[in-house]
Amino acid sequence: MKKVVHNHWQKIESTTKGARRMKKLREMFKNEKGFTLIELLAVIVILGIIAAIAVPAIGSLIASTEDDAHDANALSLLESARLAYVSGDITEADSPVSATDLVTAGYLDGVPQDPETEDTYALAQVSITTNANSNQVTYEVSLGSADDGTSNYITDATKSALNDQTD
Template sequence: MLKKVLKNQQGLTLIELLVVVVILGIIAAIAIPSIGGLIDNAKKDAHIGNAQQMINSAKLLVASEGAPSGSEITLKNLEDSGYIEPVENPDGGEYHETSSKVVVGKAGNNYTYTVTLVAGSKTIINGKQARELKRDVVTN
């Protein structure tokens, strides 16, 4: 008797297959937007990291060579003088070497550093200090 029952099992019915497809569709509808948000946040974090690295490199340059208040230190200057390695743009392409810059200011005895990060014709971070670098200031 058990042998006959096992032989009659042909596979899944059409309704069972439709249920599986619907469940997979629901899972995909939930997962895809959350993965897209994770990727976007990772790119913003990479831009912030690049901007922080530019500020740190500019601080090192100012400490080593000095720089007058109000001077602009471009990404190209930092790369050419060996204070920073070539910086990768997480969106692809490259950062603009002369428009991406750190502006050195002086407030009393302290220096201030504001960074602007430009990729192509798009300004990603516009004139922000290190403490202001958060995801919401990054334009993607």
Template sequence: MLHKKRKLLKNQEGLTLIELLAVIVILGIIAAIAIPAIGNVIKNSRFNAIKSDAIQVISAAKLYVSENGVKSQLSYNDLKSYIDDQDSKLNTSHKANPQFSVSVSTNNSDGKTVYKFTGYGADGDVKIRFNNADLKTINAAKRSNIKPGDDGVYTIGK
């Protein structure tokens, strides 16, 4: 019995250096493919977080108008009680006094109220400038379809 175990142990072989090197090369190739893809996912999620905050501001403007009546221009001070801005990505450089607004107008053709957001948002290295962007434009915006400007800022709206 002991003789068989010794013979079994002698026949076992470890990995050769070439096999180990092949595994390391394969892992390196996988990492080279996966890391940029993960970086893209992170940037897209930051882009969508900023868009979400802009949509929240438009929703707050709708609540304000339903409670207080139509006002042509709504500022942060008008909307601050309607906005949950604890983790807001809008105007991160102006936390004490965010500089954004929502213009409110009535569409003459169908009588609907139109809300257009103007402001700036940043999350990490992703920055978005909103220029009179309505809800439809903000929802349709995708980072892959918009090229950032020379200053690295994406622009949504006209």
């Protein structure tokens, strides 16, 4: 019979320990604090400020990259026309020389693509002129998204002008 009492006593003791543990857990959760609404709003405001600074910076970086791509395409077209002229495959009478003509002659792999639309340029040509007094040849490149001249990215730019823009 003593064993039964002893077992009964253990049950009471374990129940008391469990109650104490539960009480401690409740006290811990009572003192546990979360984020307040003001703290969450402060974080959102800070993220908004960071976004307001970052978005325009990224936009100007993309625009700058597109301008550099136009300049690189123009230089490629200009150099191809210069090689074709020096080789005798085109003459000043052929001016303006289109990118398609340079592709056909094998001086370009393909008509350059507009980095903004990812289509080929509608206007991609090089004008060649020779100064009669100095025999200096001038190459002027024009690139645009419309061949009517309304949406030109680069109009009659020489190599030195393009190099100045890319530096």
